[in-house]
């Protein structure tokens with residue numbers, strides 16, 4: 001049985017440590033059930049495809065915190081090149097791909113290649129050394145501590161249940177406030 005996105009993110013929350021967590025699209029609406037840390041960043045609106053780049057930038061700009069990026073399969077398809085970019089600038093980025101086969105927040109359309117495209121293989125082909133694939137909740141529970149520690153880049157593909165009838169979630173606070181909060185947590189002067 002596939003894990004739900006709630007289950008996948010609950011496991012993630014229990015092992016995130018002091019990593020920054022960047023959520024996108026569906027995960028933006030779920031993550032606040034498990035965390036409200038200044039090191040959380042809801043990258044919405046208009047973020048589809050760009051979260052790995054943001055995560056890499058944050059990882060290269062400071063070394064204290066690793067960056068967990070929670071992406072969807074639809075988001076990955078919009079910027080597959082980001083997998084190559086992660087190998088060009090090694091940093092502690094942990095890219096979690098929630099594979100539900102759907103564009104949930106735009107009406108539940110099927111993602112191209114759903115059930116056939118193997119994102120783990122694509123990540124390996126891009127040159128990423130640490131790639132994991134978890135099809136069950138038990139598998140993710142067993143692997144999560146290892147996946148979310150050590151040197152990045154890391155890619156983990158999680159097969160999760162799709163949900164129909166979702167709307168685009170809202171960030172828990174306005175973007176300006178989120179940026180100020182994250183900067184304060186990272187001791188970056190606000191301008």
Ligand SMILES: [Mg+2]
Pocket residue numbers: 072073074075098099100101102103104111
């Ligand atoms: Mg999806």
